Amino acid sequence: MTLHQSASSTTATDTVTAQLLSVENLDVEFRTRSGTVKALEAVSFAINPGETVGIVGESGSGKSVTAFTLMGVLDRAGKVANGKALFQTDRVAVDLLREPESSLRQLRGKELSMIFQNPRTALNPIRKVGKQITDVLRCHTDLSGDALRDRAIEMLASVRIPDPEQRYDAYPYELSGGLCQRIMIAIALACAPKLLIADEPTTGLDVTTQATVMNLIKDLATQQQMAAILITHDLALASEYCDRIVVMHAGHVVESAPTHSLFRAPRHPYTAKLIAATPEPHKAFADLIPIAGNLPDLKATTIPPCRFSQRCDRYEPALCDQAPLTRQQPVPEHHVACWKPLE
Amino acid sequence: MTSTTFQHTRYVISENLVTFGAFALFLVLTLFAIFGEAIAPYDPLASNAAAALQPPSAAHWFGTDQLGRDILSRVMVATRLDLGIAVMAVALSFLVGSLLGTCAGYFGGWSDRIISRCIDTLMAFPLFVLAMGLVAALGNTVANIIYATAIINLPLYTRVVRSEILVRREAGFVEAARLTGNSEWRIMARHLFPNVLPVMMVHISLNMGWAILNAAGLSFIGLGVQPPTPEWGIMVAEGATYIVSGEWWLALFPGAVLMMAVFCFNLLGDGLRDLIDPRMRT
Amino acid sequence: MTSLTDLPSQTVPLLQVSDLCKTFPIGKGTSLHAVDHVSFDIRPGESVGLVGESGCGKSTLIRVITRLLDVTSGTIQFDDTILSTVAVRQFPKSPHRKGIQLVFQDPTDSLNPRFTAYDTITEPIKRLEGGHNKAQLQARAAELADLVGLPQELLSRFPHQLSGGQKARVGIARAIALNPKLLVLDEPTSALDVSVQAVILHLLADLKERLGMSYLFVSHDLNVVRLLCDRILVMYLGKIIESGPVEQVFNHPRHPYTEALISAIPSFEAKPHPIPLTGEPRSPINPNPNVCRLYGRCPKGEDKCQQVMPTLKEVAPNHWAACHFHN
Missing domain, CATH: 3.40.50.300 (P-loop containing nucleotide triphosphate hydrolases)
Incomplete structure (x- = not known):
């Protein structure tokens, strides 16, 4: 059947x-x-x-x-x-x-992770993108403090975002659609x-x-x-x-x-x-x-x-x-x- | 088209008991407003000292007041005046507010700034006190109650219409309207404004209840409509003094009807939005 | 349809855009250069494709051409008339209003939710021609519905009662209602499913043949542009960087950006890996007039690209490219 x-x-x-x-x-x-x-x-x-x-x-x-x-x-x-x-x-x-x-x-x-169709609406517009990655890490790992931040920056680098340290503090509206989708991928793969x-x-x-x-x-x-x-x-x-x-x-x-x-x-x-x-x-x-x-x-x-x-x-x-x-x-x-x- | 409209109306009403109740109540109020004088069992103005302050009975369902007038008849006849004031005031503020809001939202820039600042100024006053002041200054007439109520409701309509127009101003169908040769005024009136109507219906309905309360409130404190005209606010005000001595029905029945009317319009809003928005039809 | 008779024979351009600029002020002394010194023309009956990434200014360019936006500088000449001097608010009264029409990208957003399909289709006839009675309008609407393959019983429906493909047909019917000479299509199929996209593309090809219109076809999908267009314009950050006959640009792109764009199209066939454009596009806000717009993302970028802005050069007959390394 x-x-x-x-x-x-x-x-x-x-x-x-x-x-x-x-x-x-x-x-x-x-x-x-x-x-x-x-x-x-x-x-x-x-x-x-x-x-x-x-x-x-x-x-x-x-x-x-x-x-x-x-x-x-x-x-x-x-x-x-x-x-x-x-x-x-x-x-x-x-x-x-x-x-x-x-x-x-x-x-x-x-x-099990998911990436959505529209990265601009799927990201929280008033939260720094780096924080949005650490949110996931905090839920599922034992990392804290600077280790959390380092891991998030590492994730940003792994999705080939230029200047990951600076981008950590960026808000979604400051990034292009392609960059937003890469942030989504970084969150999903964190x-x-x-x-x-x-x-x-x-x-x-x-x-x-x-x-x-x-x-x-x-x-x-x-x-x-x-x-x-x-x-x-x-x-x-x-x-x-x-x-x-x-x-x-x-x-x-x-x-x-x-x-x-x-x-x-x-x-x-x-x-x-x-x-x-x-x-x-x-x-x-x-x-x-x-x-x-x-x-x-x-x-x-x-x-x-x-x-x-x-x-x-x-x-x-x-x-x-x-x-x-x-x-x-x-x-x-x-x-x-x-x-x-x-x- | 008419048969589908009818089916849709039936659907909206039957699907939602609350909406159904609100529509039924609205129908009753409308009937009272139109035929109140004809179907009232007694003359609302005829006093009868022998029958003063009688509690509710088979002859006088709502009892009688201090002058022996039948309260049921007075409540029924008062519907026309109270609803009339509210409808006129809401219609006036809706018209003016829509015009101002559409201009502010569509043109932006200077017209938006001027209109918005004026509305902000209006909102800086406590609205009921403003209405009291206006009626006191302009004189105690029904027309002035309508004007005062309309003015204090103006900010609501202007702001809602402005924001609704603002989000649609850049929509594709507005550009399309421009391409098909519509003038700016025509785009505002024929293309943009009708799309705001469903949202406005909810506000109008909520606002109706509020306007009734406002008119009754003004009469209650002695402004606006004067005795012996039957009016819910005056009746509650007059009856209030008798509650202490045990004659509760004088204030209770007009008050309850007033409350039901406000309640009815508040519930009606959602039902009306479903009716008027073509997207809700399937 | 009257325009069937006057098919193109002369080579006088229908639309001539020269040195067109559109900037948006965004603060003191800074402005966003959405369209930057763009020149091209469209001959009668010709289909020209305009491709580029989102944000490259193609939407602004077509809104300037369709007279929804005022120009900053430069001229637009349509049929011997200079249109760029007519203010946007005055243009609805111009006799050329019905000559240039636009088909919108999003068929849902571009239809008034409170207008039936009939209202939408007859709107341009009522506004721009006038003097029709109800029977005439109904006949015209029925004729247009037939032309775009919209079943006539759907004319009484509201947009939310129509499918995506049907809404697209209503949008096209509205645009062709007055036999425009130039039809600008703003990604007309990007919101549609593959099966519907194919239908609409065939419809557009058919309409062009029957009504003898010129098309300016805007898309980011090069496969679609290739099917429908004779000539292609590639736009990058407000500038046209390559233009030429469609097959030639496809098979021998001369600009590195065009090359990357073409290599990135997904395809069933095995093909070499796409040429990566690394980094982020340059900012369109107060761009340096001496630096090539692609510099920084371009795999060929050299010092020269930072000193002299490349201009369009004819690299083959009718094939122009703006790159120092066009070979």
């Missing part, structure tokens, strides 16, 4: 235990004034230690909801209806969705987390800044043996920095594969269409093909079992009206949730 179950049924159990995070059958619902929105349905994926995984999808695909659910900062209207998210800490595996808030607070910032969730970390930034910020995340991840989830709408960006990519559409995981395999031979029609719609340096205008149709209404009582079926040109009545089955493709590690995948 799901990606994870099919994966575990075919791979040895020891690889399952080695996973840093395994999300299984996650259902998230939002209560709204006009009905319940099934924002996520049966979302499953896994992250290995040290791996960078991209979650790619358009707005409304549920990629940010996934991140917020994992961090336990879901909006009050949202509710986890079903599912597990097992996170491997030093000692035990904890279920992030069932853990009490007090122990989640111990995990957040220390083992306690050397095992997993970093980056939600559109470069969306408001310029391409040149985007490249430096992404390279920084990638380098630090390699240095610290840290796994990262990169949430983005930019397929090309994900292709450059991720080992594996999970493609989401309307709250479903439609495809999950190693990056090279996904781009060489996408199996899900949506992934193929997404690639065709992305402008590329050597793509002709005629080859830029829009995706027809809209996301299905997730408030409706009868959402088609395959949520892409209404936009899909491979749709076949009886066949596709069953719930999309996840099959393992000939290529190892390449999963696709489609009844008529591309060959």
Whole structure:
């Protein structure tokens, strides 16, 4: 039924235990004034230690909801209806969705960190950036006094901020967007987390800044043996920095594969269409093909079992009206949730 | 469009019992204000010495006062005057305040500085004392109560409109309006100001309650409306002297109605904002 | 549509910007030089792309050109008329108001929340043409909705009831309502999803062909600019540092900044590592007129760059670059 179950049924159990995070059958619902929105349905994926995984999808695909659910900062209207998210800490595996808030607070910032889309709003505007780094350190380490300050300056230097000593006393408004995002990264990585969730970390930034910020995340991840989830709408960006990519559409995981395999031979029609719609340096205008149709209404009582079926040109009545089955493709590690995948 | 507006209204009201209660109360007050004289069981001005100071009974639900006038009738008839003063005062300060606030917020610079300083000066006075002074100086008429109430409410409207305009002044749709050939005045009136209305509705409603209280307060201390005109503030003032001797109903019923009216307008604000803001419609 | 008939044949520029400056005073004796001695022109029917980082002055430049901001010095000539001397507040009355229109970056922010799509689309017709009755306006709105691919039943909706792509279409319909000769597009697709972006790009290409407009297409996404534009202007800190035919600039960038910009575009294909621009950009406040704006971030920077500001030189036919080391 799901990606994870099919994966575990075919791979040895020891690889399952080695996973840093395994999300299984996650259902998230939002209560709204006009009905319940099934924002996520049966979302499953896994992250290995040290791996960078991209979650790619358009707005409304549920990629940010996934991140917020994992961090336990879901909006009050949202509710986890079903599912597990097992996170491997030093000692035990904890279920992030069932853990009490007090122990989640111990995990957040220390083992599990997040970078937000807009660094300017995510940073406290009236607190010096250095202090904002020491706040995290104070919560999760035994450092104090000058040691705290030294460690914060060290963090600023590690995210390649020029003149870290002076910048320690700067306020967010005195820094450019790129520098603010680096401060966010310094805060997120202050306690050397095992997993970093980056939600559109470069969306408001310029391409040149985007490249430096992404390279920084990638380098630090390699240095610290840290796994990262990169949430983005930019397929090309994900292709450059991720080992594996999970493609989401309307709250479903439609495809999950190693990056090279996904781009060489996408199996899900949506992934193929997404690639065709992305402008590329050597793509002709005629080859830029829009995706027809809209996301299905997730408030409706009868959402088609395959949520892409209404936009899909491979749709076949009886066949596709069953719930999309996840099959393992000939290529190892390449999963696709489609009844008529591309060959 | 009208059917969706109706559905939306029904939705806002049915979804929130408090809003529903406030709307119901508002309807009752409006009915009293319009038909008060017609549906009042007795003549509010007719005194009857034989029936003076009677406690509430089947014949006189709210009892009678020292001159034998029916308190229920007087309370009902007074609604028109009290609501009228409040509506006129609020409308006046809303109009003037919106104009001043829009100019200050939109043009900035000198016009903003002059308008804001004048408003600050107005706010330096204790507002009720200012209203007392104004009525005392201008004379005890209903019109002067309206002017005084309007003037002391002016800072609220000017400031709220100014700040709301200020945050929208640079919005894309304002630039777009300029590109499509709108003059500055037209942008202010047709594009910017309507967007401030939902926020203003809440303030108007809260302010209505406050204006009623203010008018009643002025009458209570003997300024403004004069006896024997039925008015809630005067009735409470006249009844207050009888509380000690046990005739509690003289002050209690007008006071309770006054309180309900203020309460009603305070609750109405939130409901009105939901109604008027198109973004709340789905 | 009338403009179909007068397609460009002459090479007289439609828009000619020369030596344009826009500074914002920010205190005694200091000012922010947002646009610094910029010159370029746009021929009828031509699409020109304007790229650069945020804060490089491209937003200011297009607001000066669309006459939302007054100029500090320099001239803007549009169709034989000098527009830069007309005050911004007077411009709504100018006959050229409808000739230059703007499509905004954020489709949500640029639509009045209390106007329906119909109100928004007919607003320029009512204000700038006038004299239409209701039936005529409805016919025009329906025609425009068809042109931009907006279903007519959506005309009665408010912005919050429309999707991002539909709002973008409403914004475009408003801008083309009066057949402008020059349409300035301020990152029209940056707030949209990939699938919708592709639709809107095709729509814009189609409209340009049908209505014969000239485009000034502002974007930070070079991939998008390349698809839609004939010529490209690269802006850095208030100055145009490179300009030329789009393919030529893409394949043979002559300015180190353009080179870094192009190398940083993410792509599915394997490509060399992006050229890093280290350090922070120079301040646009009272910049030293003799120091190259990129100095300090530029991998090629030398002493000469600190002494003489490089000027635009023609490095190949129609291809200009402002760098001492343009080879």
